[in-house]
Amino acid sequence: MAFKRVLIANRGEIALRILRALRDMGIEVAIIHGREDRLSLPVRLADVAYPIMRQNPLDSYLDIEAVVSAAKDLDCDAVHPGYGFLAENAHFVKRLEEEGITFIGPTAEVITLLGDKIEARAAMEAAGLPTAKGSSEPISSAEVAITLADEIGYPVIIKAAAGGGGIGMQIVEKSAEFENALKLCRSRAKSAFGDDRVFVEKYIEGAQHIEFQVLGDGKNAIHFGERFCSIQRRHQKLVEEGPWLSEEKRAEIGALVCEGAESVGYKGLATFEFLRDKNGDFYFLEVNPRVQVEHTVTELITGYNLVELGIRVAQGEDLPLTQADISWNGHAIQCRLNAEDPKDFIPSPGRLWECHFPSGFGIRCDTHAHPGYEMPGCFDSLLAKLLTWGPTREDAIARMRTALDETIITGVEHLIPLHRRIMDEEDFLNRDITIQYIDNHQDLLG
Ligand code: ADP
Numbered sequence: 001m002a003f004k005r006v007l008i009a010n011r012g013e014i015a016l017r018i019l020r021a022l023r024d025m026g027i028e029v030a031i032i033h034g035r036e037d038r039l040s041l042p043v044r045l046a047d048v049a050y051p052i053m054r055q056n057p058l059d060s061y062l063d064i065e066a067v068v069s070a071a072k073d074l075d076c077d078a079v080h081p082g083y084g085f086l087a088e089n090a091h092f093v094k095r096l097e098e099e100g101i102t103f104i105g106p107t108a109e110v111i112t113l114l115g116d117k118i119e120a121r122a123a124m125e126a127a128g129l130p131t132a133k134g135s136s137e138p139i140s141s142a143e144v145a146i147t148l149a150d151e152i153g154y155p156v157i158i159k160a161a162a163g164g165g166g167i168g169m170q171i172v173e174k175s176a177e178f179e180n181a182l183k184l185c186r187s188r189a190k191s192a193f194g195d196d197r198v199f200v201e202k203y204i205e206g207a208q209h210i211e212f213q214v215l216g217d218g219k220n221a222i223h224f225g226e227r228f229c230s231i232q233r234r235h236q237k238l239v240e241e242g243p244w245l246s247e248e249k250r251a252e253i254g255a256l257v258c259e260g261a262e263s264v265g266y267k268g269l270a271t272f273e274f275l276r277d278k279n280g281d282f283y284f285l286e287v288n289p290r291v292q293v294e295h296t297v298t299e300l301i302t303g304y305n306l307v308e309l310g311i312r313v314a315q316g317e318d319l320p321l322t323q324a325d326i327s328w329n330g331h332a333i334q335c336r337l338n339a340e341d342p343k344d345f346i347p348s349p350g351r352l353w354e355c356h357f358p359s360g361f362g363i364r365c366d367t368h369a370h371p372g373y374e375m376p377g378c379f380d381s382l383l384a385k386l387l388t389w390g391p392t393r394e395d396a397i398a399r400m401r402t403a404l405d406e407t408i409i410t411g412v413e414h415l416i417p418l419h420r421r422i423m424d425e426e427d428f429l430n431r432d433i434t435i436q437y438i439d440n441h442q443d444l445l446g
Contacts, residue, residue, distance in 0.1 A: 034060025166235025
């Protein structure tokens with residue numbers, strides 16, 4: 001059944017991205033917002049806006065009952081969660097189900113399964129995906145962890161079962177470090193996720209981060225190829241690009257992720273994240289059961305509107321295309337223009353006095369920013385996503401240099417100087433990039 005009106009339970013650039021897709025589809029746009037966002041572009045452009053004012057700004061987007069009430073009061077058929085906030089909250093999905101409102105994403109059961117990294121690892125291993133050696137159960141004592149680490153070999157990494165955003169992760173080089181590292185990871189996990197279960201996994205040295213874009217309709221799944229996202233700060237991505245793999249490797253891993261998605265009856269957009277080691281072997285990390293910040297890279301090289309496809313399967317449509325329909329054309333790069341100090345990544349909120357984003361052939365900029373926009377300090381620091389496309393990687397890089405040089409942002413610190421240096425850096429140009437790239441190129445921080 002086609003949706004008539006959808007509630008966007010998010011803010012910033014992704015709210016605008018979803019709004020545009022809904023408009024293209026002829027669906028009315030409703031949106032919630034807190035005090036900080038009352039004058040924001042997605043709120044001004046929506047057909048109807050619903051304020052949820054809270055003392056703590058984050059609560060405007062996290063209060064499940066308030067969001068459910070908004071969807072009911074505004075007569076919405078469905079809620080689009082975007083990423084972050086309630087996007088991976090199974091209780092929220094259940095509450096919407098109870099009210100007969102569609103959640104644009106997978107079922108509560110699938111979210112619960114995939115939200116637990118220990119369970120997700122086991123499920124994907126059973127579906128035939130390669131995983132790094134590690135514990136299949138939560139680990140709470142240093143003795144058990146040490147026995148396991150002796151078996152799989154150091155270094156290992158301790159991660160939160162409920163983890164996200166790289167929070168709490170601890171790398172352990174030798175047994176004497178376990179006691180403290182375990183304590184630290186558990187307490188960070190407890191305060192960030194309210195769940196102190198942690199597990200141990202082989203630490204993949206010199207790894208690259210490669211992820212696959214998937215779309216499922218609950219029965220079948222197809223993939224849209226890979227994105228390379230190894231340039232990270234504090235385990236969070238800064239630059240994403242694609243394609244990266246040979247056709248054979250893409251087909252091989254692509255088939256596996258589709259198997260994985262089908263094995264859990266996945267519905268909606270998903271990203272399967274992997275690490276690839278020096279030998280080219282892949283290790284499954286996790287599934288992100290939602291639209292991702294960097295879905296845009298895949299849109300540029302495949303020509304498909306992923307957000308629209310996610311909404312269509314949520315409406316109950318079968319996959320409107322087959323694997324054979326998907327091909328990859330040229331190369332795309334995305335730079336995250338965060339409002340952060342490019343030396344130390346400290347957020348830099350404030351008013352944008354002046355702001356000009358580039359456009360032209362092969363350029364896309366997804367942003368909710370405009371001159372006069374007050375970048376709040378209480379939310380994510382993502383200000384704009386700047387993408388370029390070219391027939392080859394070299395062309396896309398050359399165009400990114402042009403685009404970065406054209407961008408004007410005054411009033412806040414931002415990452416343009418860092419991105420501009422990366423675009424000229426030799427290892428980057430030679431595709432010689434691992435997840436340690438920023439650590440190993442401190443000179444780029446200027
Ligand atoms: P989160 O959900 O917290 O983002 P992930 O499991 O997706 O956690 O990992 C995020 C990042 O942490 C990876 O891109 C990588 O940089 C690092 N990482 C995670 N697991 C490993 C591992 N086993 N070996 C090396 N690095 C890892």
